[in-house]
Amino acid sequence: MAPQQLPLTVTDSAVRRIRVLRQKENQPAASLRLRIIAGGCSGMQYRMDLADAARPTDIVVAEQDVKVFVDPKSLTYLQGSKLEWEEDLFGGQFKITNPNAKHSCSCGLSFTI
Template sequence: MITVTDAAIAAIVDIQKKQDNVNIGLRLSVVGGGCAGFSYKLDLKEEKKEGDWIYEKNGAFVFVDPKSLKLLDGLELDYFTTMSQRGFRFNNPNAKATCGCGTSFSLT
């Protein structure tokens, strides 16, 4: 299971407002690549796919395909804001190592 923080939910709702589309959700997936072997991929999508894990709260949606969900079990999806940066943050207990930017991870 994946946990989505209130900050991440608020960020998704903000994206929906900016896009003027309440049906947009965040598709989170894992793809091969990056410094450490796997990378997180985020896309804006309106539709779910068959077999997707779906998280919905306050009108915000997160979609995850079954293959990615296995690698993301226990993940916390968060959103952060600092004076110089903002974005989604991935707190993945399955990651044995991560790259400096935090968007790439390895399982071994």
């Protein structure tokens, strides 16, 4: 039997950053909620927040001691994506490499399918 592919890959850099965010917000058990909402210059954008618990229909992606919650509707657009943290001169940002996106805005936060 082939290993099951995760719907979303969470890199080590993203895991480390989520840990930092949990500490900064004094929420040591929090997880990251990743969703897609309408908006941005390309029509759809990513939204990330800390969350205490998964919703009943959420898909939970666990990597080390970190969990990422994704609702089923967002997962249809995120399937096969990679979540990572990239450092830059301004501190850094989460980057999502989404194979389903046909076009992404230069900011990297907005896209079209």
